[in-house]
Amino acid sequence: MFTNKESFKKAFVETLEKKFSNRLEDTSPINCYKTLGSMICTHVSNNWIKTRKKYQQDEEKQVYYFSMEFLMGRLLETNLLNIGTLEIVQEGLQELGLDYEQIVDQEHDAGLGNGGLGRLAACFLDSLASQQFPGHGCGIRYKYGLFEQKIIEGNQVELPDYWLKEDYVWEVRRSNEAVQVRFGGHVDIHENDGKLTFHHKNYEPVLAIPYDVPIVGFNNQTVNSLRLWSAEPVVNDSNIQFANLNNYYKFLDYKRSIESISEFLYPDDSHIEGKKLRLKQQYFLVSAGIQSIIKRYKEKYSTSLNRLHEKISLHINDTHPALIVPELMRILMDDEGFSWEEAWEVTTKTAAYTNHTTLSEALEKWPIEMIQELMPRIFMIIDEINERFCRELWEKYPGEFSRIEELAVIAHGQVRMAHLAIVGSFSVNGVAQLHTDILKSREMKHFYDVFPEKFNNKTNGITHRRWLLKANPNLADRITDAIGNRWIDEPSILTRLTEFASDREFQQQLKHIKYENKRNLANVIYKKTGVKIDEHSIFDVQVKRLHAYKRQLLNVFHIMHLYNRLRENPHLDIVPRTFIFGAKAAPSYYFAKKIIKLINTVANVVNNDPTINNKIKVIFLENYNVSLAEKIIPAADVSEQISTASKEASGTGNMKFMMNGALTLGTLDGANVEIHEHVGDDNIFIFGLSSEEVLNLYSYGGYSARQMYNCNERIKTVLDQLLEGFFGHTDVEFKDIYYQILQNNDEYFVLKDFDSYTKAQEHVDLAYRNENSWYEKAIINIAHSGNFSSDRTIREYAEDIWGIHPVKID
Numbered sequence: 063m064f065t066n067k068e069s070f071k072k073a074f075v076e077t078l079e080k081k082f083s084n085r086l087e088d089t090s091p092i093n094c095y096k097t098l099g100s101m102i103c104t105h106v107s108n109n110w111i112k113t114r115k116k117y118q119q120d121e122e123k124q125v126y127y128f129s130m131e132f133l134m135g136r137l138l139e140t141n142l143l144n145i146g147t148l149e150i151v152q153e154g155l156q157e158l159g160l161d162y163e164q165i166v167d168q169e170h171d172a173g174l175g176n177g178g179l180g181r182l183a184a185c186f187l188d189s190l191a192s193q194q195f196p197g198h199g200c201g202i203r204y205k206y207g208l209f210e211q212k213i214i215e216g217n218q219v220e221l222p223d224y225w226l227k228e229d230y231v232w233e234v235r236r237s238n239e240a241v242q243v244r245f246g247g248h249v250d251i252h253e254n255d256g257k258l259t260f261h262h263k264n265y266e267p268v269l270a271i272p273y274d275v276p277i278v279g280f281n282n283q284t285v286n287s288l289r290l291w292s293a294e295p296v297v298n299d300s301n302i303q304f305a306n307l308n309n310y311y312k313f314l315d316y317k318r319s320i321e322s323i324s325e326f327l328y329p330d331d332s333h334i335e336g337k338k339l340r341l342k343q344q345y346f347l348v349s350a351g352i353q354s355i356i357k358r359y360k361e362k363y364s365t366s367l368n369r370l371h372e373k374i375s376l377h378i379n380d381t382h383p384a385l386i387v388p389e390l391m392r393i394l395m396d397d398e399g400f401s402w403e404e405a406w407e408v409t410t411k412t413a414a415y416t417n418h419t420t421l422s423e424a425l426e427k428w429p430i431e432m433i434q435e436l437m438p439r440i441f442m443i444i445d446e447i448n449e450r451f452c453r454e455l456w457e458k459y460p461g462e463f464s465r466i467e468e469l470a471v472i473a474h475g476q477v478r479m480a481h482l483a484i485v486g487s488f489s490v491n492g493v494a495q496l497h498t499d500i501l502k503s504r505e506m507k508h509f510y511d512v513f514p515e516k517f518n519n520k521t522n523g524i525t526h527r528r529w530l531l532k533a534n535p536n537l538a539d540r541i542t543d544a545i546g547n548r549w550i551d552e553p554s555i556l557t558r559l560t561e562f563a564s565d566r567e568f569q570q571q572l573k574h575i576k577y578e579n580k581r582n583l584a585n586v587i588y589k590k591t592g593v594k595i596d597e598h599s600i601f602d603v604q605v606k607r608l609h610a611y612k613r614q615l616l617n618v619f620h621i622m623h624l625y626n627r628l629r630e631n632p633h634l635d636i637v638p639r640t641f642i643f644g645a646k647a648a649p650s651y652y653f654a655k656k657i658i659k660l661i662n663t664v665a666n667v668v669n670n671d672p673t674i675n676n677k678i679k680v681i682f683l684e685n686y687n688v689s690l691a692e693k694i695i696p697a698a699d700v701s702e703q704i705s706t707a708s709k710e711a712s713g714t715g716n717m718k719f720m721m722n723g724a725l726t727l728g729t730l731d732g733a734n735v736e737i738h739e740h741v742g743d744d745n746i747f748i749f750g751l752s753s754e755e756v757l758n759l760y761s762y763g764g765y766s767a768r769q770m771y772n773c774n775e776r777i778k779t780v781l782d783q784l785l786e787g788f789f790g791h792t793d794v795e796f797k798d799i800y801y802q803i804l805q806n807n808d809e810y811f812v813l814k815d816f817d818s819y820t821k822a823q824e825h826v827d828l829a830y831r832n833e834n835s836w837y838e839k840a841i842i843n844i845a846h847s848g849n850f851s852s853d854r855t856i857r858e859y860a861e862d863i864w865g866i867h868p869v870k871i872d
């Protein structure tokens with residue numbers, strides 16, 4: 063059906079007519095999208111079945127990547143790309159008189175994630191399937207994804223993201239593979255022949271229904287699965303017979319409370335709230351996932367589970383699924399009759415954990431009582447893990463109470479999920495070299511002393527298929543013209559582009575592609591905001607979640623400063639610049655929301671001031687998501703990666719921009735450090751405090767924001783403008799930002815780094831004037847971006863952590 067244009071067109075019209083009883087000339091874009099979706103599903107179903115069969119017969123080890131978030135974005139175009147039919151479809155639809163872009167736009171982003179962590183999980187799935195690794199995702203089918211952001215009078219307003227409004231064409235509901243997850247109740251303990259047995263009683267049962275999404279490998283036959291779990295009430299004879307109205311209402315209450323488990327994604331990735339429902343979600347995911355994996359394992363291997371770790375790895379993506387450790391223990395002991403020692407041996411060889419943040423406010427801890435109430439048996443097991451671990455520590459460090467207290471899994475009435483994950487896993491990894499070094503030498507130093515062999519680094523990556531081939535097809539074609547197409551399978555080959563870095567023709571081609579992408583983005587911006595921007599200006603972009611540590615504020619302060627200079631001298635010699643922002647703030651993150659308001663307020667002033675000769679514009683694009691990122695990133699000249707050094711574990715946006723030929727303006731933080739090492743000093747703009755300096759300032763003090771304010775006229779002017787002047791009238795709106803900086807001593811060193819940031823921005827301006835040299839730098843960035851493909855990352859996980867190998871499907 064996709065073998066050539068003609069057969070595609072024929073099949074498309076037939077499917078459309080059958081599916082919707084609709085003629086082509088009367089149809090709608092949404093029906094075209096659904097038609098195309100169902101054609102792709104039919105096309106991949108054969109390979110999906112083959113892959114499942116092969117994995118069920120083959121004895122190769124498999125990995126299950128457990129994550130509370132999978133930020134998949136859209137799938138139509140990546141699926142077409144991966145099955146190799148993108149061009150046929152684009153041309154075929156055009157010949158049918160249909161608008162391909164409009165059809166693609168019908169798909170609602172699957173926004174089942176907050177940001178970097180969830181998008182990383184999605185990139186990993188693509189790299190697993192594309193390299194034929196037997197690896198699957200395990201997550202939650204939230205009814206509502208990350209909220210939709212609207213900007214109203216400069217403020218963020220959140221709307222629910224009901225992404226399932228139209229049927230989700232990619233999922234398959236597999237009710238025959240449902241399992242039961244149990245909450246609450248109590249545990250009866252019996253002794254039989256000196257052996258304790260545990261019986262969970264009076265629990266509330268929840269039905270976990272899996273919905274599978276096919277993960278289509280690029281140019282191969284592999285189709286892995288992303289299994290998303292949905293919570294439904296258990297409907298049986300006893301609760302369906304409504305003898306009286308009371309029971310009926312009770313049933314409805316029960317139904318509502320069960321369904322709430324997979325109702326929505328928690329949108330705050332900065333502060334843990336300790337909400338019961340969130341803990342329920344975590345156990346729901348873990349218990350449903352492991353039960354179904356073990357069911358399948360037992361169908362396949364008639365042997366006992368004591369060699370589970372040889373066939374399966376369970377990956378814990380951040381601490382959110384850390385209950386994998388006690389849940390697997392529970393199943394092995396209570397259902398399979400293992401002793402504690404046997405179960406511990408298998409569990410700690412099966413689970414592996416990735417840490418994604420060192421921010422203390424995001425480290426998960428749960429009150430003992432909450433775990434006890436929701437999962438009484440799981441709590442008993444965690445308690446025992448803690449007891450045994452503390453006993454071991456006592457032998458290793460006799461008398462060192464405070465060290466043991468620091469390491470314990472349970473302390474001060476709380477269960478520390480990171481500790482549980484470290485103790486219960488065979489591997490603990492950070493997501494960039496600097497991050498891993500900080501874990502080993504500071505945040506988790508004591509654990510590193512106890513388990514040095516567990517710690518390792520796996521620098522993040524991004525799928526070059528979505529972020530270059532799909533998002534920037536013209537650039538991908540140019541690259542192929544220059545170095546052939548092998549880079550698509552092996553992105554490290556992109557380094558061959560370094561030979562073209564000083565090639566004038568290649569530089570010009572890159573310039574034209576960038577310009578085209580900028581024009582497209584300018585159109586999007588005009589449609590969305592009504593603001594016309596100069597396509598020849600430098601597109602300077604900061605798109606990411608809004609967090610104080612990511613320092614959008616530093617960017618805004620610089621814009622205010624630049625605007626002040628332009629007001630003083632409208633003929634100031636600068637290259638015109640368009641500052642572009644996209645950022646969602648957690649709904650309860652007051653400071654972050656104020657910064658959004660500030661960006662929009664500054665934008666309003668700057669964009670409407672005729673005296674500055676259109677030299678700068680400020681754009682805030684609402685509802686930043688994966689699809690918008692795919693339009694923004696290929697059009698960027700400058701990539702703002704300006705977090706306070708030591709705070710950003712890795713960052714992955716930095717890699718996407720680099721791959722699309724934008725130059726990084728950044729601190730030596732997260733993976734920026736490795737980008738810097740790859741491209742060299744001349745091809746990146748580095749500024750600001752080092753992580754070492756930041757950490758020393760935190761440890762020993764010696765920084766005064768007030769002093770910076772008093773001694774630096776430029777900083778003082780900008781800060782004072784928060785209170786008066788800049789916005790045309792005295793404004794109380796931003797006094798909290800002013801006081802946050804001055805009274806809380808500027809926790810993220812915005813003022814401290816202001817001067818060096820401003821200088822780095824001047825260097826950007828100068829560098830951009832030399833066109834050849836600018837594109838030379840851009841080419842060198844693209845050339846070294848292959849190292850940041852998630853294919854490399856996944857190969858490292860496969861080899862060093864999971865011990866999995868490619869499985870050919872034929």
Ligand code: 26V
Pocket residue numbers: 176177178179180182328329330331332333334335380418419424493522710711712713714732
């Ligand atoms: C925490 C919480 C707290 C409770 C509610 C929901 C929620 C969701 C996520 C998080 C964890 C945030 C950690 C995180 O996203 N880390 C980011 O991971 C990226 C992928 O490794 C990395 O590139 C970023 O630097 C890092 O900030």
